[in-house]
Amino acid sequence: MRSYRRYRLLVPALLCALAALAARPTAADKEPGGGGDTGISAEVARLYEDAAVATQQYEAGRKEADEQRAKAQRAEALLDIQRRHIAGLNEDLGRIARAQYRSSGGLPVAAQMILADSPDDLMRGQHAFSQTNLAVNNAISKSRRAEARLTADEARAAAEWQALEKRNTQLAGLKADIEQKLEAARSQLQGQADASVAAGACRGAVRLDQPETGFTSAWVAPVETYELSASYGSGGARWSSRHTGQDFAVPIGTPVRSVGTGRVVRVSCGGPFGIEIVLKHAGGYYTQYAHLASVAVDQGEDVSPGQWIGQSGTTGNSTGPHLHFETRVTPEMGSAVNPVSWLEARGVAL
Structure with missing residues (x-):
């Protein structure tokens, strides 16, 4: 899309x-x-x-x-x-x-x-x-x-x-x-x-000069311009079982957006997800943004819909530039739900 x-x-x-x-x-x-x-x-x-x-x-x-x-x-x-x-x-x-x-x-x-x-x-x-x-x-x-x-x-x-x-x-x-x-x-x-x-050490938040968003909806897609690639539940040699998120094929450096109002509960580097951010949203749901090239927020910070929280990259277990996006019921791996259906239920059609 x-x-x-x-x-x-x-x-x-x-x-x-x-x-x-x-x-x-x-x-x-x-x-x-x-x-x-x-x-x-x-x-x-x-x-x-x-x-x-x-x-x-x-x-x-x-x-x-x-x-x-x-x-x-x-x-x-x-x-x-x-x-x-x-x-x-x-x-x-x-x-x-x-x-x-x-x-x-x-x-x-x-x-x-x-x-x-x-x-x-x-x-x-x-x-x-x-x-x-x-x-x-x-x-x-x-x-x-x-x-x-x-x-x-x-x-x-x-x-x-x-x-x-x-x-x-x-x-x-x-x-x-x-x-x-x-x-x-x-x-x-x-x-x-x-x-x-x-x-194994993140460089810290890089404050980006984000233009006015003007969003009127409470939920948005995690990137503005994209093509969908690996989907939730798909199989492949890169994953131990099934793919736990939805991948968005975008060039390195593409601004990554918070899909909704939330709080940053994790910013980390290293491991299979490379540089990643995890947000907590109302209702007990969490969203993860992985394989980033940089982060623009600090842990504990509040974010709004469409706010730039980082830039896409290809860090960690990644074969090319993309954003790995997950929706979870806990901040940890193993609790993912279908992110496409989750966003669609909130008015965001991918």
């Missing part, structure tokens, strides 16, 4: 915002030796948000680019119609010229007066001559106007296609630069987490 926020942005503002994000220095840029233990966690969190904004703006730009592409294609279709119209006008001019020649419409006025049998014949001849000339002039004028529109439309279509390609290149490049910085920071964060687990 994926959740994306979308905004319609003007192109100049979009590109300037992305450029500003891409230009932000990483923790390694700001501090010799790659920064302190807490610096990289905060930097990953910032870059994670920057990457999310960049993705939103990139998608908004792609949508606008698609609209521009459709507009250019419509312009091309109009050009084809105009070309056929001009070809028709040229055929009309040819028919008029041939009709003039056959009816002697090109005789001088003096010759027409001499050859006319009566004044009425002369007037009819003059009228026909005037009408023919008017038709020729109108056809020529229409042809010239159509050719002018064709030239302008061709130039406009070419300019739109060039702007489209330039914009797409800029958006892709700026987005890739942010993602490259984020990937490097994630690698550094995981390295520090592995060192903490190996030493």
Whole structure:
């Protein structure tokens, strides 16, 4: 399941915002030796948000680019119609010229007066001559106007296609630069987490600059954007019996959220779960968040729904970046219940 926020942005503002994000220095840029233990966690969190904004703006730009592409294609279709119209006008001019020649419409006025049998014949001849000339002039004028529109439309279509390609290149490049910085920071964060687990000592809470959540519900999913992987009760060689939680496949450094109001009853490192947090909720239930790369809360701290409590990683018995989420009736292993059903009963559909 994926959740994306979308905004319609003007192109100049979009590109300037992305450029500003891409230009932000990483923790390694700001501090010799790659920064302190807490610096990289905060930097990953910032870059994670920057990457999310960049993705939103990139998608908004792609949508606008698609609209521009459709507009250019419509312009091309109009050009084809105009070309056929001009070809028709040229055929009309040819028919008029041939009709003039056959009816002697090109005789001088003096010759027409001499050859006319009566004044009425002369007037009819003059009228026909005037009408023919008017038709020729109108056809020529229409042809010239159509050719002018064709030239302008061709130039406009070419300019739109060039702007489209330039914009797409800029958006892709700026987005890739942010993602490259984020990937490097994630690698550094995981390295520090592995060192903490190996030493059996957590680095302590890293206070992250969390944006306003604005949640109106009492319960939320433990991560915002994710794909479900190993499910509760599934078998596998990695577990002694059955899988006791629900795994959320997310990149290293993804902010992990408290699913509801609770209190931190455990923050630990080492063992099969690596870096983990256990929360106690009303009603006697507990939730566990395991294989983390960092923690953002201390034991005994109260938390609210959607509050960032740590960052995902791949510490402990883990084969790749993900969040292992459990729901329990005690804080200890062996008391897990199906976390998907538990969340669904509280209005959170995964």
